[in-house]
Amino acid sequence: MxxxxxxxxxxxxxxxxxxxxxxxxxxxxxxxxxxxxxxxxxxxxxxxxxxxxxxxxxxxxxxxxxxxxxxxxxxxxxxxxxxxxxxxxxxxxxxxxxxSLGVNIFFELNKTLAKLMEKLPQYKVNIEEIHHTQKLDAPSGTAITLANDIIDETNYEKWTLNTPKQNEIGILAKRIENVPGTHDVNYDSAVDSIQIKHTAHSRxxxxxxxxxxxxxxxxxxxxxxxxxxxxxx
Structure with missing residues (x-):
């Protein structure tokens, strides 16, 4: 080509x-x-x-x-x-x-997990993403895709960079010098936590x-x- x-x-x-x-x-x-x-x-x-x-x-x-x-x-x-x-x-x-081929598999894992967790309201979901300081947008497009896919499968209505209200998914966007791109989806309850994570090692x-x-x-x-x-x- x-x-x-x-x-x-x-x-x-x-x-x-x-x-x-x-x-x-x-x-x-x-x-x-x-x-x-x-x-x-x-x-x-x-x-x-x-x-x-x-x-x-x-x-x-x-x-x-x-x-x-x-x-x-x-x-x-x-x-x-x-x-x-x-x-x-x-x-x-x-x-x-x-x-990233790995991230797109991660997207599918995220949707499958969201379907399972939709029946367990005691777990509250949040997303954390970390990128280098040169990245201009926050949250990352990847974090937005993760959040929107969860919204499609659950009763969550929107995502926010602020303190989440009821039915909002909180996204924590960090910008740090010389770090690999990392995305965490976390489900926390009083008794335990479930996490899926993708870390990029290079471009x-x-x-x-x-x-x-x-x-x-x-x-x-x-x-x-x-x-x-x-x-x-």
Whole structure:
């Protein structure tokens, strides 16, 4: 595949390394939100830019008929508009809050556990996420996905970064220098606690998942998720 990298920070560089190892070519590297670029000769675009750039980047790809996957978080208020644009252009789009294959298995464990815990109101759930200080959004997109999946399976109504009220899931977002990305889902009762946890050891897992997702969508039409890539029903 001939790949456009929209966002050439640490993740973009990690994706480049994995893509080249898997026999792909990098045709375009966009490092600035103001950069004018052409997607000519690109088979697929991978967006890991900034929240302020993501919508414009994704829209430009869809307008040009180039399949695009995005791992940028913090722009999802416009998600439905992007889906509508994709459908109107008969294009190809995949968004994931986290491309790590392990995290996407973790998402499925989280949903299964939430279904079980829904019948046990004595357990109260909370989520903790830890990232490096360069991460701009809080909570992380991964933590939001975890919380929303719990909400879908239980009587919880919303998540909050503040002290949670009844039927709210509290998310504690920590930003610490030089730490791996970590997500904990905790169910606490008076007698015991249940915890599931994912810890990322490097960016390589996210980069590999992004390239695999690009390989999956580049010859397809429609709106996809990592569940499609991993064939999770």
């Amino acid at each position: 001939r790949i456009a990298l929209l966002g050439y920070g640490k993740m973009g560089k990690a994706i480049e390394t994995i893509a080249l190892e898997r026999g792909h070519s990098i045709m375009l590297k966009v490092s600035s939100a103001s950069e004018n670029f052409s997607l000519q000769n690109c088979d697929v675009a991978i967006d890991f830019s900034l929240p302020s750039s993501a919508v414009a980047n994704i829209s430009k790809c869809l307008e040009a008929g180039v399949p695009v996957i995005s791992g940028t978080t913090g722009w999802l208020d416009d998600y439905d508009d992007i889906v509508s644009l994709c459908n109107s252009k008969e294009g190809t789009f995949l968004y994931a809050s986290n491309f 390589q897992g996210f980069a590999l998942g992004a390239v695999i997702a690009a390989e999956y969508v580049h010859d397809k039409k429609g709106v996809f998720t990592m569940k499609d890539v991993l064939n999770i029903s």
